[in-house]
Amino acid sequence: MSFIQALCKFEDAFSIESRSGEKRVNAKSVIAVLYTISGFPEEIYLVNDTHEGLIPPFVNQYIMPA
Numbered sequence: 001m002s003f004i005q006a007l008c009k010f011e012d013a014f015s016i017e018s019r020s021g022e023k024r025v026n027a028k029s030v031i032a033v034l035y036t037i038s039g040f041p042e043e044i045y046l047v048n049d050t051h052e053g054l055i056p057p058f059v060n061q062y063i064m065p066a
Contacts, residue, residue, distance in 0.1 A: 004030060006058050012050035019043040 007014050007028050014027035019042045025032035027046060036044055048054045 001030070003059075003062055004028060004033060006056070010056060012048050012054070015047045015049055016040075017045050017047050019045065 004027070015024050016027045016033065016036050017024045018040045023036075023040055024047075025035060027033065046055055046059055
């Protein structure tokens with residue numbers, strides 16, 4: 001929830017996308033983010049749909065080590 005709440009402070013639109021690009025959901029939606037846990041079997045990426053490549057720095061704390 002803290003991840004979604006932090007994203008909602010930004011006006012930009014964000015998506016979570018599967019590595020293959022076949023699946024994409026709204027990163028500001030609780031249901032969509034929960035879906036990524038079971039529905040995205042591959043790596044996922046946060047995408048800024050408004051300003052491509054601009055990801056808020058707080059996101060780094062959610063990156064899982066490889």
